[in-house]
Amino acid sequence: MAHCNTVLNQVVNFFKRHEFESLARKHHVGGSFRSFNRWTQFMALLVGQLSGRKTLRDLVENLAAQGHKLYHLGMKKVPRTTLARVNEEQPHQLYKELFHKMLGRCEAIAPKNRFKLDAKLFLLDATVIRLSLKVFPWATYQQKKGAIKLHVGISADGYLPEFFDMTTGKTHEINWAKALRLPEGSFVVFDRGYTDYNWYQALIDSKVFFVARLKDNALVEYFQKRRGRKAKGVVVDQEIALHGMKDRLRLVQFNAEDGNEYRFITNADHMKAADIAELYKERWQIELFFKWIKQNLKVKTFLGTSENAVQTQLWIAMCVYLLLAWLRFKSKLELSAQQMLRLLQLNLFERRNLEHLFRPPKNTPNPQLALL
Known part of the structure; x- marks a missing residue:
């Protein structure tokens, strides 16, 4: 043998x-x-x-x-x-x-994203891990509670955590996102927790495409609707302006098969409306990432307190x-x-x-x- x-x-x-x-x-x-x-x-x-x-x-x-x-x-x-x-x-x-050295090796052999995009597609989100403030006094979160926040940007190529960082629970995810250096021409998908019109404008100026959910209380000015036959589920596809932004955006209203209605905003004018909805649907992968590491790796209990x-x-x-x-x-x-x-x-x-x-x-x- x-x-x-x-x-x-x-x-x-x-x-x-x-x-x-x-x-x-x-x-x-x-x-x-x-x-x-x-x-x-x-x-x-x-x-x-x-x-x-x-x-x-x-x-x-x-x-x-x-x-x-x-x-x-x-x-x-x-x-x-x-x-x-x-x-x-x-x-x-x-x-x-x-x-980061290991990440480079994995990226070199990772399968391409399912959208066959030439550019990178990133999915952003954050998750909170609660800690005892008495044991971890540096992990400030609420008055009597401690926590850390994991900020992650998953690449849709192989679902690798290309951006990863830890802060105290009090740090808002938008502050972390603003410090990212996203490649020109790349796509980034995030939820309403990252709403910041100044950041949206910065992404546009950097030639980065984004897809996000529109808040219900957003001040919106509506313009002409986009021509062409709408795909199944697409209710609205039109140009809009958000109060405080110099560039106009695109609104895609989509009715999912489960009956829920979603309103997406994006600066990706060159993509089909149905593909915009699919891009946002891909964000579910980062939720699965958080669930997996919490269930299978030691990221909720720690062997040290500093x-x-x-x-x-x-x-x-x-x-x-x-x-x-x-x-x-x-x-x-x-x-x-x-x-x-x-x-x-x-x-x-x-x-x-x-x-x-x-x-x-x-x-x-x-x-x-x-x-x-």
């Missing part, structure tokens, strides 16, 4: 060790480590995400029990107090930069998300990300071929998995 490394060992090949060490030297504060390093921190928290460990003690004890299988990964011993201190003190920016420890855990969780995306894109697996994660959790320290783990034996082996 052919020798196999552990599943964890094979998965870790996704992360370039020399690239990681370069980032570790760049993002280091204080004196040099004696019997610990950032790679060990990363591997420990990566295992915590992949194995679903709930507490720091649980994670450390699990690593100790599997110590003989971790030797070839270059890990050092993981004392609980040392790991906790490094999580609190060493900059999370290491993992933020690692995430803002840096929370950021560290979140960025490593996003690296795990990219790891699963990479496996799906590279090998064209039909398994869902959740199915893949469950298989990894059950077999993380087993010596099994990664291809055989994900693909039933009756199927023809796919040599592309060996490229990991």
Whole structure:
């Protein structure tokens, strides 16, 4: 029988060790480590995400029990107090930069969006994760409640989180969105929480197309309706002006099959009205993204209480998300990300071929998995 490394060992090949060490030297504060390093921190928290460990003690004890299988990964011993201190003190920016490097690799092989647009399509939204203000005093939200807010911009090419950031719960999503540098010619879709006419105008000036919902209390001036036969569900397609904006917009009123009526505004005059409605419908994918990471990754409970420890855990969780995306894109697996994660959790320290783990034996082996 052919020798196999552990599943964890094979998965870790996704992360370039020399690239990681370069980032570790760049993002280091204080004196040099004696019997610990950032790679060990990363591997420990990566295992915590992949194995679903709930507490720091649980994670450390699990690593100790599997110590003989971790030797070839270059890990050092993981004392609980040392790991906790490094999580609190060493900059999370290491993992933020690692995430963006991994993102570039995933984007290079991601499938194109279903609209076959030449330009990028981004879906924006934010979600709140509530925290105890007594335990996380920096996470200000309401008078007696704490929370953090995850701001995300999903690319419709492979549904990758191309824009990701964390703020306190009090930060409004529009303030985060205004700081984004969206590519010229790209499309961005968002809900009514991002209503800001100055930002709309800035997007137009930057030659970025957007699709959004129109608020019920918006001050609207109506102009001529667009000519042509309307597609099914399209009730209104006409030019409008919003109070305070210099450029006119397009209003598309759409009646969905469920009977609900939607009023979309956009500056994409070159697209069909029905396609505008479909673009907004695509925004549901970011809701699915939030649901998935909350159910499958450790992004609601944390192994440290400082803002840096929370950021560290979140960025490593996003690296795990990219790891699963990479496996799906590279090998064209039909398994869902959740199915893949469950298989990894059950077999993380087993010596099994990664291809055989994900693909039933009756199927023809796919040599592309060996490229990991």
